[in-house]
Amino acid sequence: xxxxxxxxxxxxxxxxxxxxxxxxxxxxxxxxxxxxxxxxxxxxxxxxxxxxxxxxxxxxxxxxxxxxxxxxxxxxxxxxxxxxxxxxxxxxxxxxxxxxxxxxxxxxxxxxxxxxxxxxxxxxxxxxxxxxxxxxxxxxxxxxxxxxxxxxxxxxxxxxxxxxxxxxxxxxxxxxxxxxxxxxxxxxxxxxxxxxxxxxxxxxxxxxxxxxxxxxxxxxxxxxxxxxxxxxxxxxxxxxxxxxxxxxxxxxxxxxxxxxxxxxxxxxxxxxxxxxxxxxxxxxxxxxxxxxxxxxxxxxxxxxxxxxxxxxxxxxxxxxxxxxxxxxxxxxxxxxxxxxxxxxxxxxxxxxxxxxxxxxxxxxxxxxxxxxxxxxxxxxxxxxxxxxxxxxxxxxxxxxxxxxxxxxxxxxxxxxxxxxxxxxxxxxxxxxxxxxxxxxxxxxxxxxxxxxxxxxxxxxxxxxxxxxxxxxxxxxxxxxxxxxxxxxxxxxxxxxxxxxxxxxxxxxxxxxxxxxxxxxxxxxxxxxxxxxxxxxxxxxxxxxxxxxxxxxxxxxxxxxxxxxxxxxxxxxxxxxxxxxxxxxxxxxxxxxxxxxxxxxxxxxxxxxxxxxxxxxxxxxxxxxxxxxxxxxxxxxxxxx
Numbered sequence: 104x105x106x107x108x109x110x111x112x113x114x115x116x117x118x119x120x121x122x123x124x125x126x127x128x129x130x131x132x133x134x135x136x137x138x139x140x141x142x143x144x145x146x147x148x149x150x151x152x153x154x155x156x157x158x159x160x161x162x163x164x165x166x167x168x169x170x171x172x173x174x175x176x177x178x179x180x181x182x183x184x185x186x187x188x189x190x191x192x193x194x195x196x197x198x199x200x201x202x203x204x205x206x207x208x209x210x211x212x213x214x215x216x217x218x219x220x221x222x223x224x225x226x227x228x229x230x231x232x233x234x235x236x237x238x239x240x241x242x243x244x245x246x247x248x249x250x251x252x253x254x255x256x257x258x259x260x261x262x263x264x265x266x267x268x269x270x271x272x273x274x275x276x277x278x279x280x281x282x283x284x285x286x287x288x289x290x291x292x293x294x295x296x297x298x299x300x301x302x303x304x305x306x307x308x309x310x311x312x313x314x315x316x317x318x319x320x321x322x323x324x325x326x327x328x329x330x331x332x333x334x335x336x337x338x339x340x341x342x343x344x345x346x347x348x349x350x351x352x353x354x355x356x357x358x359x360x361x362x363x364x365x366x367x368x369x370x371x372x373x374x375x376x377x378x379x380x381x382x383x384x385x386x387x388x389x390x391x392x393x394x395x396x397x398x399x400x401x402x403x404x405x406x407x408x409x410x411x412x413x414x415x416x417x418x419x420x421x422x423x424x425x426x427x428x429x430x431x432x433x434x435x436x437x438x439x440x441x442x443x444x445x446x447x448x449x450x451x452x453x454x455x456x457x458x459x460x461x462x463x464x465x466x467x468x469x470x471x472x473x474x475x476x477x478x479x480x481x482x483x484x485x486x487x488x489x490x491x492x493x494x495x496x497x498x499x500x501x502x503x504x505x506x507x508x509x510x511x512x513x514x515x516x517x518x519x520x521x522x523x524x525x526x527x528x529x530x531x532x533x534x535x536x537x538x539x540x541x542x543x544x545x546x547x548x549x550x551x552x553x554x555x556x557x558x559x560x561x562x563x564x565x566x567x568x569x570x571x572x573x574x575x576x577x578x579x580x581x582x583x584x585x586x587x588x589x590x591x592x593x594x595x596x597x598x599x600x601x602x603x604x605x606x607x608x609x610x611x612x613x614x615x616x617x618x619x620x621x622x623x624x625x626x627x628x629x630x631x632x633x634x635x636x637x638x639x640x641x642x643x644x645x646x647x648x649x650x651x652x653x654x655x656x657x658x659x660x661x662x663x664x665x666x667x668x669x670x671x672x673x674x675x676x677x678x679x680x681x682x683x684x685x686x687x688x689x690x691x692x693x694x695x696x697x698x699x700x701x702x703x704x705x706x707x708x709x710x711x712x713x714x715x716x717x718x719x720x721x722x723x724x725x726x727x728x729x730x731x732x733x734x735x736x737x738x739x740x741x742x743x
Contacts, residue, residue, distance in 0.1 A: 129185055130166050133159040137196045138189040139203060142211075145183035149207040150174075154196040156442065158187055172410065174211040193445040194452070201421055213410050213418035222258040223427055224249045224318060228458065232279075232297040232307055234272045235265055235314060241427040245458050249318035249429065261318070268351045269314050270295055271307075292347075313351070319372075319393060326352060371462075372431035373474070377481025378416060378438075379489045382501070382656030383409045383649070386493065387419055388484035390477065391431070400481075401428075402488035409649045413440045420446060420466075430454040434466045435478050498541030501653040508654055509637065509646060511612045515586035516540060519572075520616075520661045521599070522590040523553075523564045524669035530676045531555065533568040534669035537584075538661055550672040562598045565589060569602035583611060590662050592617040596638050614639050616662050635659055689735045696723045700732075711736045 138158045142151040151174070155161035162185070165175065190196045204212050223240075226247045227233040237258055241248045266273055272294050274286070279298045288294035295302045316325040329352040336345035373392040378385060385408050389401045408415055417440040424430050430450050440446070443466040450464040469475040506514050518538045525531035537547035551571065553564050569587070576583050587603075589595045596615030603611060615638040635655050636645035648655050686697050686707070703721045704710045710718070710732065718729035 126162075126166055126182075130159060130162045133162050133187060134189065135159045136189050137191070137193045138187055139196050139199045141186040141188070141203065141207075142178070142182060142209075143184040143186065144181045147183070149203075149209050150181065151209050151211040152200055152203045152207065154193070154200040156193045156196075156445075158189075172414070174409075193442060194448050197421065197442075197445055197449055201425060213408065213415055224258060224262060226311060226315065230276065231304060232272055232302065233311065234274070235262060237262060241457065247315060247458050248427065249315075265314055265317065267293060269310050269317070270347075271310055271314065272297060274298070324394065371433055373433045373435060373477065374431045375435045375474075375477040375481040376416065376420070376437070377478060377483070377485040378412060379482060379485040380408075380412070380651075381489070381493075381660075382653030383407050383651060384489070384493050384653060385415065386485045386489035387415075388481050388488055389423065389428075390481045390484065391429075392477065393431075400484055402484065402492075404488055404492035406493070409651045411651065412438050416440050417446065421449075424450060424453065430457075430464060432462055432464060433474075434464065435474055435481075436466065436468050437478050437482055439468050440466075501657055502541055505654045505657065508648060509612070509614065509639065511586060512610065513585050515584075515612070517544075517582060517584045518586045518588060518661060519584040520588040520590065520665040521565065521568055521572075522662070522665040522669040523561050523568070524666075524673040525553070525564075530673060531564055532669060532673045532676060533564060534665050534672060535568070535572060536661065536665045536668055538657075541657060543664060548668060550668065552676070561591070562594050565591070565595050566598040566602045569599050570606065573603060573606050573608055577606060577608070583608070585612065587611055587613045588658060588661055588665075589613070589615050590618070590665060591615050592636075593638055596640065600640050616658050617645065618662070689732055691728050691731065696721075696728075699723055707736065 135157050136159075137154075137156050139152060139154050140158060140162065141149050142153075144150050153161065165178070168175075188199060190199055223238050225236050225238045225241070226249075228245050228247070238248075265271065270293060272279065273288055274282070282298040285296040285299055286294070289296040289300075295307065297307065313325060313329070316328075329348055333345050333348035333352060336342075336348060372394065375390045375392065377388045377390070380386075384404075384406050387403045387405065391400065403419075405415075410418075416436055416438060420434060420436075420440075430453060434447075434450070447464050447466045450466075454464060455461060467474070469478060502514050502516065505511070516539060520536050520538075522534050523531065524534070531553035533551040533553060535549040535551070537544045539547070549572070551568050553567060555563050555567050569589075573583070575581070587599060589599045592615055596613065599613050599615070603609070603613065617636040617638060634647045634650050635658070636647055637658065638645045686692050686700070692700070699721050700710055700718075704713055713733075715726065715729045715733050718724055718732055719726045721729075724732070
C-alpha cells in the first residue's frame with residue numbers, strides 16, 4: 104500500500120481548491136503503475152474509488168479537466184486527499200476497486216442495486232453421488248452453479264422438475280450417511296438409492312451430466328441424446344429403462360417448447376446487455392442465450408445514475424457477474440467501455456474458479472449481423488423495463504427538482520417551449536409544445552405562421568409569438584404555463600421576457616435553453632461538446648446542470664420536441680407554397696383543378712412525369728389544357 108505525496112490531515116484541512124491541495128504535485132509523484140485511487144473529502148470520508156492501468160495518467164486527466172463526469176467540477180471544493188493503492192496488474196486493480204466500493208459505498212461511484220443475493224442451484228463435485236440443492240450464495244468450492252433465479256419459487260420449481268425426471272438423490276449428506284434402507288423416493292422410482300444399494304457410478308454421472316445440460320440451456324442437444332438412448336434401450340428390450348428415458352425426453356421437450364429459439368452464427372453462450380435511459384433514470388436488461396436458445400431475461404431499474412453510459416455499463420457488468428450470475432462465452436454491449444480486455448480476463452478467471460468451461464470470455468460491441476440484433480432486442484427490453492418501473496413514478500420528483508435547481512416560483516406542472524423555424528427568413532413559422540406533469544400534452548401543441556415578414560430576425564419573431572400566445576390566453580382566460588422555455592440564449596430570452604412584461608404577465612417563469620455545441624473541430628481528437636446551458640432573467644451566468652441529470656433530459660426533450668414540431672410545419676408550408684407557385688401561373692387551372700391534379704399525382708413532380716394523356720384523364724382537365732400544363736411544368740412524359 105503506497106501513498107506518494109500524501110498530505111497530512113492538517114494540510115488537507117486548509118486546502119481551498121485543487122491548486123491549494125497540490126493536486127499537480129500529487130500527479131507528478133503518482134507512479135506509472137496499475138492501481139486504485141481513493142478520493143477523500145476534507146473530513147477523511149472516501150467519496151470516490153477509481154482504478155487505472157496508470158495512476159499518473161489517470162490523475163492527469165482530472166488535472167487537465169479531460170473528465171466531464173458530473174462530480175469532477177465539485178472536487179475543487181470537496182477534495183481533501185487522494186490515497187493510492189498499487190496492484191500488480193490492471194485486473195487486480197479491478198478486483199480491489201470492487202471490494203473498496205463495497206466497503207466504503209462512496210457517494211460518487213455507480214450504485215446499481217443493494218447487496219441482495221439471488222438463488223442458485225448447486226451440484227457438488229466431491230461426493231460420489233452428488234445432489235442438486237438450492238443455495239443463496241455461490242462459493243469457490245469447485246462445485247457447479249446454475250442460475251441465478253429471480254425468485255426462490257422459480258428455482259424450486261426447476262428443482263422439482265429435475266428431481267422428478269432425472270433420478271438424483273435428494274437427501275442431505277448427513278441423512279445419506281445414516282440411512283439403512285431405501286426411502287419413499289426410491290419406492291416411487293425417483294431415486295436409485297445409492298445410500299444403501301449398489302449403483303453404477305458411471306450411470307449416476309450420466310444423470311448428473313443430463314441435469315447440467317438441462318440447467319445450462321443445452322436442452323435441444325439433450326432432447327436428441329435422450330431420444331437416441333430411448334430407442335437403443337427399446338431395441339435391447341430394456342423397456343422399463345426406455346420408459347424412464349421417454350418420460351425424461353417428454354419433460355425436456357415440453358420445457359423447450361416454451362422457449363424461443365434464435366438463429367445465431369455461433370453456438371457459444373451469449374449474454375446481450377441493453378440500456379435505456381432518460382436523464383439519471385435508466386433501465387438495463389440482460390438477455391441470456393445458451394447455444395442459440397433464449398433462456399430468459401433480467402431487468403433492472405436504476406435511479407440517480409448521473410454517470411456516462413460506458414461507466415454505468417462497466418460497473419453493471421462487474422457487479423452483475425460478481426453476484427453469482429452464470430458467466431457466458433460472450434458478453435455483448437451496446438456501447439464501448441474502458442479496458443474491456445481487463446474485465447474479460449477477470450470474467451474468464453471467475454468462471455474458471457466456479458468450475459465452468461475453460462474458454463476465454465469475450466466482451467464485444469457488435470456493429471452488424473445477428474449479434475447486433477440481439478443487443479437491439481436487449482435495448483428494447485430495457486425500454487420496456489423503464490416503462491413498467493420508472494415512467495409513472497419519476498416525473499413528479501423531476502419537476503420538483505427542476506424547481507429547486509432553477510429557483511422557480513412553483514413546480515412547473517405545465518411547461519411551454521417555443522422554437523422558430525425558417526430558411527433565411529422565408530416561410531417563417533413557430534411552434535409551441537406543451538408538457539403537463541413532465542409528459543407531452545400533444546393536444547395542446549400549437550403552430551404559428553409568423554407575420555413579421557421574410558426578413559430573418561429570430562428575436563422579433565420570438566417576441567411576436569409570445570405576444571400572440573399570451574394575448575389570446577389572457578383574453579380567453581385559458582391556462583397559462585408555470586414555465587416558458589425558449590430555444591436559444593440571452594437574445595431570445597430577453598424578447599420572451601419583454602413580450603410577457605408588455606402584457607403585464609409577471610408570474611410566469613421564463614428561461615432560455617442554449618443548445619450544446621461541438622467545441623473542437625479537430626478530427627484527430629475526440630470531439631467535445633459544450634454543456635446545455637439554462638439562461639435566466641437577471642442572471643449573468645447560465646445554470647449548468649449535470650448533462651445526464653433528469654432535469655437536463657426533460658428540458659432537452661422539450662426543446663427537441665418543439666424543434667421537430669416547428670420543422671415539420673415549416674416543411675409543409677414550403678411544400679404548399681411550391682405547389683401553389685408552380686400551378687398558379689397556368690391559365691385555366693383554378694383551385695378545383697389544382698386540387699384534382701394534386702389528388703391524382705400527389706405532387707408537382709408527379710405531374711411533370713405524367714404524359715399528356717394521363718393529365719387529360721383527370722376530371723376537369725381536357726387534352727388542350729393538359730398540353731398547356733405539360734409545357735408550363737416542363738414535363739409531359741412520353742406523351743409530349
